[in-house]
Amino acid sequence: MIRPLSWLLLGLWSLAATAEETLHYPADPEAGTPQQLVIHAALDLPQARPLLEAFHRRHPRLELSYRNLTTLELHQRFLDAPDDADVVLSSAMPWQYHLANDGHALPLESDAARRWPAWAQWRGELFAFTFEPIVMVVHRELIERFGEVRSHGDLLALLDDHAEALAGRIVTYDPVRSGAGYTYAIEESRLSPRYWDLVSALGRARTVLVDTTGEMLEGLEQGRYLLGYNLLGSYVRDAVADKSDLIMVVPDDYALVTQRLAFIPRQAPHPEAGALFMEFLLSEEGQRVIAEQTHLGAMHPTLSGPGTADALREEVGDALRPIAIGPGLLATLDRLKREALLARWRREFQREVPSQR
Amino acid sequence: MKRGDSLYRRLLAWLLIPLLALGGLMVLQAWVDARRTADRAFDRLLEAASLAIAEQVQWQDDRLWLDLPPAALDMLATDADERVFYSLVDREGRFITGNAELPGDERADAEAGDTLLFRDVDWHGMTLRQGVRRSRLEDWRLRERFEVRVAHSREGRDTLTYELLRANLAYILAMALVAIAVLVVAIRSALAPLTRLRRAIRARDPRTLAPLDLPLPRELAELRETLNELLARMRRVRANQERFIGDASHQLRTPLAGLSARAELALRQDDPARWRDALSAMQATSARTARLAMQLLSLTRLDNPEYRPEPAPLDLNDIARQAVRDHWASCHRRGIDLGVECAPHPVRAQGIDWQLQEALSNLIDNACRYGGRHITLRTQARPPLLEVEDDGPGIPESRRLLVLRPFHRGEEGGEGSGLGLAIVDSIARAHGARLELSQGANGHGLVVRLRFSEENP
Numbered sequence: 001m002i003r004p005l006s007w008l009l010l011g012l013w014s015l016a017a018t019a020e021e022t023l024h025y026p027a028d029p030e031a032g033t034p035q036q037l038v039i040h041a042a043l044d045l046p047q048a049r050p051l052l053e054a055f056h057r058r059h060p061r062l063e064l065s066y067r068n069l070t071t072l073e074l075h076q077r078f079l080d081a082p083d084d085a086d087v088v089l090s091s092a093m094p095w096q097y098h099l100a101n102d103g104h105a106l107p108l109e110s111d112a113a114r115r116w117p118a119w120a121q122w123r124g125e126l127f128a129f130t131f132e133p134i135v136m137v138v139h140r141e142l143i144e145r146f147g148e149v150r151s152h153g154d155l156l157a158l159l160d161d162h163a164e165a166l167a168g169r170i171v172t173y174d175p176v177r178s179g180a181g182y183t184y185a186i187e188e189s190r191l192s193p194r195y196w197d198l199v200s201a202l203g204r205a206r207t208v209l210v211d212t213t214g215e216m217l218e219g220l221e222q223g224r225y226l227l228g229y230n231l232l233g234s235y236v237r238d239a240v241a242d243k244s245d246l247i248m249v250v251p252d253d254y255a256l257v258t259q260r261l262a263f264i265p266r267q268a269p270h271p272e273a274g275a276l277f278m279e280f281l282l283s284e285e286g287q288r289v290i291a292e293q294t295h296l297g298a299m300h301p302t303l304s305g306p307g308t309a310d311a312l313r314e315e316v317g318d319a320l321r322p323i324a325i326g327p328g329l330l331a332t333l334d335r336l337k338r339e340a341l342l343a344r345w346r347r348e349f350q351r352e353v354p355s356q357r
Numbered sequence: 358m359k360r361g362d363s364l365y366r367r368l369l370a371w372l373l374i375p376l377l378a379l380g381g382l383m384v385l386q387a388w389v390d391a392r393r394t395a396d397r398a399f400d401r402l403l404e405a406a407s408l409a410i411a412e413q414v415q416w417q418d419d420r421l422w423l424d425l426p427p428a429a430l431d432m433l434a435t436d437a438d439e440r441v442f443y444s445l446v447d448r449e450g451r452f453i454t455g456n457a458e459l460p461g462d463e464r465a466d467a468e469a470g471d472t473l474l475f476r477d478v479d480w481h482g483m484t485l486r487q488g489v490r491r492s493r494l495e496d497w498r499l500r501e502r503f504e505v506r507v508a509h510s511r512e513g514r515d516t517l518t519y520e521l522l523r524a525n526l527a528y529i530l531a532m533a534l535v536a537i538a539v540l541v542v543a544i545r546s547a548l549a550p551l552t553r554l555r556r557a558i559r560a561r562d563p564r565t566l567a568p569l570d571l572p573l574p575r576e577l578a579e580l581r582e583t584l585n586e587l588l589a590r591m592r593r594v595r596a597n598q599e600r601f602i603g604d605a606s607h608q609l610r611t612p613l614a615g616l617s618a619r620a621e622l623a624l625r626q627d628d629p630a631r632w633r634d635a636l637s638a639m640q641a642t643s644a645r646t647a648r649l650a651m652q653l654l655s656l657t658r659l660d661n662p663e664y665r666p667e668p669a670p671l672d673l674n675d676i677a678r679q680a681v682r683d684h685w686a687s688c689h690r691r692g693i694d695l696g697v698e699c700a701p702h703p704v705r706a707q708g709i710d711w712q713l714q715e716a717l718s719n720l721i722d723n724a725c726r727y728g729g730r731h732i733t734l735r736t737q738a739r740p741p742l743l744e745v746e747d748d749g750p751g752i753p754e755s756r757r758l759l760v761l762r763p764f765h766r767g768e769e770g771g772e773g774s775g776l777g778l779a780i781v782d783s784i785a786r787a788h789g790a791r792l793e794l795s796q797g798a799n800g801h802g803l804v805v806r807l808r809f810s811e812e813n814p
Contacts, residue, residue: 098456101440103483123438190427327434327441328427336445336454340424 021045021068023052028060037062037273040078041089042071043260047234050293055280062273071095071179078104083267086274089260091132093323094183094332096261100126101330105263108275112282117301120259122325128259129281130290131297131309133233133250133320134184137217140245142169142226149227151253152198159201167206171216172229174209175345180258184230186332186341187256187323196348202229203349220246232258237295250316257322260296364551368544373537380533387529391521395514396486399435400475403488406432407505410443411471411492416499421445421453429507437513440483446504459506462489477511484511550577558584566592601763605653608775612646652776655715656763659783666709668788673704673713673743673809677734680717688732693725697734706741706809708788713743716784719777720745720805729802741809748802757794781805 023045027034041048045068056064067085069077071092078088082104090096099105105125113124120128138149146162149155159166173181188195208225210216216228217239233250240246262281264274280286287300291307304310313320323329331337409429415422423445433441444455452458462474472491477484487508494501550573557571568585616639623635681697688695717734724732729747736743752760763779785792785807793806 101442101456103440103481186427324431326438327430330430330441330443330456331425331427333456334423334425334454336423337425340422 023049023064023066023068025052025056025062025064025066027063031059031061033061035062035273036270037064037087037277038085038269039064039066039087039089039277040074040085041066041068041087042074042091043089044068047294047296050289051281051286054286054289055277058280058285059276062276075099078265082265083269085265086268086270087262087264087277089262091258091260092179093258093261093325094329096126096263097122097325097329098333100261100263101327104266106266106268106271106274108264108278110275110279112279115301116282117299119322120299120325126261126263126325127278127282128261128322128325129287129299130234130260131299131312131322132258132260132295133297133312133316134230134256134258135233135236136249136251137220137228137231137236137240138247138249139220139223139226140247141223143247149249151251152194153253155227155229155251156194156198156201159198159205163201163204166226168208169224169226170202170205170207170229171210171219171225171227172202172207173216174211176342177209178211180213180232181230182338182342183258183323183332184256185345186337187321189341189344190328191254191321196344199345199348200351203351230256234295234297250312250319252316252319254319254321255316257320259299259322259325261325365544365548368547369540372540372544376533376536376540380529383529384526387525388518388522391518391525392514394521395517396475398517399486399514400488402433402435403475403486403507403509404473404490406430406443407473407488407490407507408471410445410505410507411490411503414445414492414494414503414505416494416496416501421447421501421503423454425454433507433509435513437516439509439512440485442480442485442508444506446506448502450504453503455506457508459487459508461504461506462487466491478508480508485509486511486514550574554581566595604763608649609646609653612642612649616642616646649776652719652780656776656780656783659712659780659787665787666712668707668709670705671708671710671713673706673708673736673741674699675703676708676710676713676717677736677743680714680721681734683714684718684721688721688725691725693729694731695721695734696732698736700736700738702738704736704738704741706788708809712784712787716781716807717743717745719780723777724749724803743807743809744804746797746802746804748797751796751801751803752794760794761792778805781807 021044039052048066048068052064052066056062071090074088074090075092075095077084078099088096088099100122107124108127109124113121113127116127136149136155142149145165146158149158159170173184175181175185185195207229208219210219213232213235216225216231217236219225220228221239221243223245233248236248240248262278264271264278268274282300284300284302287298287303287308290296291298291303291305295307297309297312298307299309406429409426409432410423413424413426413429415424425443430441430443433439433443442455442457442459444457444459445453446461447453450461457480459480460478462476464474466472472489474489474491476487478487479485480487485508487506490505490507492503492505494503553571554569554573554577557569561569566588568588569581571581573581619635619639619642623632626632677697677699681695685695721732721734724745724747727747727749729749731748733746734744735746760778761782763776782792788807789810791808793804793808795804795806796802797804
């Protein structure tokens with residue numbers, strides 16, 4: 001059974017194992033019959049706050065409770081009490097998909113849901129509402145010494161040519177310990193067999209393996225690392241905004257895109273309120289808040305400009321590879337699959353023989 | 358006309374109900390077919406996905422090992438975003454990996470190669486289509502058995518089923534509409550001659566009894582012939598009535614004209630003796646006329662189809678004796694011998710007392726009038742009959758039928774009205790008895806016999 005293992009994986013997924021954080025917005029008694037809305041999410045408060053504020057301005061009669069959890073806690077909590085939350089948001093796509101596939105999600109019947117792009121929803125139950133590319137962060141020093149790195153191909157060439165010079169100066173997710181890193185590894189290995197060349201090149205360069213994007217950013221800021229591979233774009237944007245020596249690179253050969261998935265639990269205590277929030281998430285208004293006040297990436301089809309999927313698409317063209325919301329995600333959760341992939345990953349990472357490239 | 362009691366409705370109901378039942382069956386069949394077709398098409402996905410998974414099953418570290426190809430799962434979800442489930446189970450049915458512990462399938466293995474089984478299962482409140490593949494590892498030595506179970510929800514299948522069904526339904530519906538239209542037209546045209554017949558009857562002059570003459574299909578032609586026969590009978594009845602009325606008025610006019618002439622003649626005279634002669638002659642004539650009118654009245658009453666008194670059980674002996682008692686005095690006066698020969702036991706028959714009396718008195722009267730000197734009334738038990746025999750001139754056989762008609766007298770110039778035997782005939786018919794006229798026992802005279810049917814107790 002996948003359960004015990006998925007706890008482990010989920011735990012590894014977390015970007016920062018913080019204490020439980022909550023936000024609370026009381027109902028405005030003058031705005032109508034008060035109603036409760038409980039949101040459980042794996043979305044940090046700085047990103048969530050503007051969204052919740054905008055939503056509460058629109059529906060002041062709702063008493064809004066927001067609880068930020070790690071993806072592990074969120075999943076565990078949902079399985080323990082599936083009738084606690086009205087909306088569940090998480091970036092752990094396979095787990096969210098797993099819950100919806102098992103029939104835990106309530107279909108959302110609304111125009112907004114019907115208009116939402118088919119590739120970003122599943123059966124009207126599960127909706128992707130953000131658009132976050134997986135990026136590389138390059139230190140200016142690296143560019144000065146070795147030239148630009150714009151793609152996975154560039155990176156592979158760089159590692160092949162300067163493995164010794166870069167030894168210990170590259171950082172990436174450890175797929176063994178990080179759920180996110182493991183998910184990216186599976187998706188990348190599906191995209192191209194050359195991924196394994198890259199893994200063995202990373203291995204030769206004695207790449208440092210860490211657990212979270214935060215750790216990677218910290219090392220990069222301090223100058224310990226010259227290049228970070230596979231960082232979550234939405235966090236990077238914030239971090240590099242005021243640091244001139246760090247450059248965010250969305251690879252132009254392919255760039256994975258991860259999306260946060262939201263659903264209304266079938267046993268939600270206040271499904272109407274949950275539906276209101278979902279509709280807000282999918283509305284032009286809510287998406288504009290995401291575009292303008294967060295780094296999550298808005299993906300409403302009519303929105304364009306900074307902070308939207310549209311802008312990202314213009315920047316890197318058709319290199320974007322959103323992780324498909326489909327049964328393929330279930331493979332990520334398969335115990336044997338994980339063992340098989342990680343075994344291969346380790347084998348490639350520890351391979352000493354130079355690649356034949 | 359009462360609702361629902363119409364030929365048109367009956368035909369329509371009897372044809373439409375089976376037709377609609379048949380249509381319903383066809384729809385059901387179409388649905389079953391569509392579902393089967395959709396299942397067959399989508400079961401290929403289960404087959405392909407289970408094969409893709411089975412191919413990745415290996416033996417590693419002394420256990421079953423699966424490097425799950427995500428594409429195998431993607432394959433199971435079509436545009437309809439089906440929910441997808443899979444599991445790998447070892448030889449003993451132990452769960453190795455998967456996202457759901459799907460149930461096994463009890464059915465037996467195929468004879469060769471992989472066993473593939475498809476069926477619908479209910480799983481955690483969802484209706485799933487499950488495919489089970491039983492296979493073996495194709496290792497150098499090891500031939501470990503394992504089972505791949507895949508399942509997905511039915512949305513894609515249902516969509517395809519409804520698409521197929523919709524196409525079929527349109528076809529069935531069109532056929533049903535055409536069939537109903539044809540049926541309505543056919544029934545209308547089949548019933549059209551009936552309307553024509555009705556119109557033809559309604560359009561007739563109510564006084565005419567001419568036969569109907571219009572072309573009709575066989576079944577209605579029979580009805581038309583029956584109607585025409587009825588009309589012919591009515592024509593005959595009416596002709597009879599007209600003749601009877603003509604005869605009756607003629608019969609009444611003659612004595613009345615005689616009375617009037619006699620009175621006129623007497624008035625021209627002054628001699629009271631002449632008046633007396635005239636008055637006695639007039640009295641005789643008026644008595645005869647009165648009797649004639651009475652006979653006419655009783656004949657009309659007997660022939661009235663609306664008047665049907667209930668027959669009662671009676672004894673024919675009593676009737677005969679009563680008749681003799683009534684007529685004995687008058688016969689005796691005229692020197693006629695009137696007698697009765699009764700059966701030893703009461704002769705039971707169903708009849709109407711006054712009618713039988715009337716018949717006997719007519720027969721006795723006739724016998725007297727036409728020269729009988731001995732008149733004998735006779736009854737007999739088996740078969741029950743009443744008989745009046747006289748020794749008069751009798752009636753030749755050739756005229757025996759004619760004398761039964763009103764105003765036909767046995768011999769011209771007699772003083773009878775010519776109604777007596779006609780009345781007896783009517784009474785006989787009303788009693789269901791046969792009236793027989795025959796010669797007397799010794800070659801002359803007349804025997805009139807009323808033979809009642811045997812069933813009458």
